Amino acid sequence: MMRLPPWARSGRVILGLSLVLIVVLCALFAPWLAPNDPNRQDLLGTLMPPAWAPGGSASWPLGTDSLGRCILSRLIYGARVALTVAVIASTGAMVLGALLAYAAGYLGGWVDWLIGRIVDIWLSFPPVILALILMVGLGSGIQNVILAIILVDWTRFCRVLRAEVMVVSQRDYVAAARLLGFSHMRTVIREVAPATFPLLITLLALEMGIAVVVEAILSFVGMSVGSDTPAWGQMIADARQTVYQAPWNVIFPVGAIFVVVFAFNILGDGLRRTLDARLTQTERS
Amino acid sequence: MTATIAKLVMRRFLVAIPTLLFVSILLFVVLRILPVDPAAMSVPPNATLAEIERMREQMGLHLPIPQQYLIWLGDLLRGDFGTSTHFRTGVAGLVATTLPATIELAVMGMILGGGLGLCGGLLIFYFRDTRTEAALDVGTIAVLSLPDFLWALFLMLVFGVVWQILPFTGRLSPDLDRPVVTGFLLLDTLITGQPKTFVNALYHMILPAMALGISAAPPIIRVLRSSLLDTYQEDFIHQARLRGLSERRILLRHGLKNAILPTLSLMGVQFGFLFGGTLLVEIIFSYPGMGNLMVDAIRNTDLPIIQTVGLTYCVMVLLVSITVDSLYLILNPKLRAR
Numbered sequence: 001m002m003r004l005p006p007w008a009r010s011g012r013v014i015l016g017l018s019l020v021l022i023v024v025l026c027a028l029f030a031p032w033l034a035p036n037d038p039n040r041q042d043l044l045g046t047l048m049p050p051a052w053a054p055g056g057s058a059s060w061p062l063g064t065d066s067l068g069r070c071i072l073s074r075l076i077y078g079a080r081v082a083l084t085v086a087v088i089a090s091t092g093a094m095v096l097g098a099l100l101a102y103a104a105g106y107l108g109g110w111v112d113w114l115i116g117r118i119v120d121i122w123l124s125f126p127p128v129i130l131a132l133i134l135m136v137g138l139g140s141g142i143q144n145v146i147l148a149i150i151l152v153d154w155t156r157f158c159r160v161l162r163a164e165v166m167v168v169s170q171r172d173y174v175a176a177a178r179l180l181g182f183s184h185m186r187t188v189i190r191e192v193a194p195a196t197f198p199l200l201i202t203l204l205a206l207e208m209g210i211a212v213v214v215e216a217i218l219s220f221v222g223m224s225v226g227s228d229t230p231a232w233g234q235m236i237a238d239a240r241q242t243v244y245q246a247p248w249n250v251i252f253p254v255g256a257i258f259v260v261v262f263a264f265n266i267l268g269d270g271l272r273r274t275l276d277a278r279l280t281q282t283e284r285s
Numbered sequence: 286m287t288a289t290i291a292k293l294v295m296r297r298f299l300v301a302i303p304t305l306l307f308v309s310i311l312l313f314v315v316l317r318i319l320p321v322d323p324a325a326m327s328v329p330p331n332a333t334l335a336e337i338e339r340m341r342e343q344m345g346l347h348l349p350i351p352q353q354y355l356i357w358l359g360d361l362l363r364g365d366f367g368t369s370t371h372f373r374t375g376v377a378g379l380v381a382t383t384l385p386a387t388i389e390l391a392v393m394g395m396i397l398g399g400g401l402g403l404c405g406g407l408l409i410f411y412f413r414d415t416r417t418e419a420a421l422d423v424g425t426i427a428v429l430s431l432p433d434f435l436w437a438l439f440l441m442l443v444f445g446v447v448w449q450i451l452p453f454t455g456r457l458s459p460d461l462d463r464p465v466v467t468g469f470l471l472l473d474t475l476i477t478g479q480p481k482t483f484v485n486a487l488y489h490m491i492l493p494a495m496a497l498g499i500s501a502a503p504p505i506i507r508v509l510r511s512s513l514l515d516t517y518q519e520d521f522i523h524q525a526r527l528r529g530l531s532e533r534r535i536l537l538r539h540g541l542k543n544a545i546l547p548t549l550s551l552m553g554v555q556f557g558f559l560f561g562g563t564l565l566v567e568i569i570f571s572y573p574g575m576g577n578l579m580v581d582a583i584r585n586t587d588l589p590i591i592q593t594v595g596l597t598y599c600v601m602v603l604l605v606s607i608t609v610d611s612l613y614l615i616l617n618p619k620l621r622a623r
Contacts (some may be wrong), residue, residue: 129595
């Protein structure tokens with residue numbers, strides 16, 4: 001039997017990947033998994049408790065919200081928004097951050113100085129504030145949420161990766177490639193970039209968790225998807241209005257966010273340990 | 286020596302000025318691309334087009350954006366932060382009444398977070414190389430996976446709604462009078478000698494500050510642990526053991542003392558993040574700080590408030606980072622030598 005690489009044998013990676021896989025399956029097969037139409041309102045059956053609580057009904061396994069919509073179905077459909085944002089936004093942030101990091105770390109000089117100053121400016125914003133301000137400028141909608149996350153979080157990749165690129169660029173094999181007559185472009189693509197992939201993958205996993213949180217925050221304040229698309233942050237905001245009558249309605253979407261973010265975090269942590277990616281704690285929050 | 290430190294701190298301040306300038310440009314440009322017309326929002330709904338046009342000119346919106354920016358910057362430097370288009374009062378006053386609340390909350394949150402982080406870091410280090418360590422480590426990842434505003438909701442549910450032992454709306458019970466001296470409620474109640482109000486205000490802060498503290502703690506725990514592990518590789522720990530010191534004394538007097546510096550500098554970074562975190566926590570607890578002001582302003586597209594509050598958050602982050610850097614210089618003799 002083929003021996004698996006260390007990262008595939010790490011308990012943390014397996015746990016993270018399994019949880020992510022479950023959520024991905026929920027998102028992909030939402031129409032088949034959801035017991036009800038997530039937007040169908042039943043104004044006679046509002047704020048129903050979960051099926052196991054007194055007064056609950058098996059047709060609404062986790063109860064209903066203040067408009068009588070099925071909580072479980074909305075949770076399952078909500079995974080679509082969360083994962084779409086997680087995948088596209090973090091990949092975008094990675095591409096933007098990595099390109100600038102390669103430029104800064106490899107070229108050095110004034111390019112490095114300039115990119116460094118831009119990162120400084122970005123870092124003087126608390127990320128949530130910058131995301132909110134960008135959303136004010138861009139207007140609400142899921143594309144703009146993705147764009148805002150890319151424009152805020154590229155610095156997370158750029159800062160960490162730049163240091164790594166600088167170290168790698170000093171290695172002998174990079175100098176050897178240049179002596180062989182490789183162009184700068186080719187040296188970066190063929191020699192420098194591959195050495196940074198472990199770090200990049202680790203950061204990507206962690207960023208996906210962050211993107212899920214930011215989307216939840218923006219949909220919590222009503223700046224993400226429209227009201228006809230179920231999203232977890234929106235569910236929390238709705239449920240907050242009726243927290244006394246139905247505390248469960250807050251707990252379920254909070255739990256869903258927790259599970260997804262935990263999955264990405266434990267996956268990232270497992271990858272960091274097994275790929276030996278250089279990463280300090282400051283990059284995680 | 287003090288002169289060198291003062292010089293380095295001064296330099297940090299000078300570097301912060303251009304950063305702040307670019308921050309303000311960024312803020313201004315982002316908010317000018319938005320599709321709504323601030324002039325149309327500043328006049329009554331039944332205003333005529335001509336009236337809106339007059340308002341545009343009065344607000345300077347017909348000028349090119351760079352010129353508008355310079356006017357805004359000039360006003361800022363003269364201490365004129367503009368007038369809220371929604372509340373129709375000065376923005377400076379609104380920020381001045383809400384900023385102390387936010388600072389107070391952030392400081393409380395940081396104290397709790399720092400305390401939790403230090404205790405947690407020492408605990409997890411104490412259990413190093415055991416199964417307990419692995420369990421605690423996964424535990425910190427779990428804690429980290431719930432962002433501050435969800436901790437806020439969770440704590441509110443548990444201690445406010447289900448278990449009704451702590452208040453979770455506002456800064457003070459509505460039946461109590463709020464003394465105003467500095468704007469910092471805890472300080473004001475002490476100055477005016479109202480212990481009952483002080484305790485009440487403290488009670489109101491427990492849940493929001495806990496939410497901030499709990500989510501700030503895990504990174505501190507992890508950095509303290511790893512820097513303790515590094516410190517324990519050093520010869521002086523080995524020598525302390527040979528001298529027969531107790532493990533506890535080695536940990537507190539030799540280990541922690543040397544491992545605390547990287548942790549302190551991380552706490553500075555965390556404090557900056559925590560300031561951003563106050564925004565949503567304030568909303569969850571209806572806490573009358575800058576976060577609530579900001580979100581209300583966003584709902585009303587109240588640009589003068591959004592700009593000023595956004596800038597204020599950045600100033601706070603920069604001030605925290607300068608303070609932490611300076612502390613780092615004062616505490617770390619190695620850096621001073623240069």
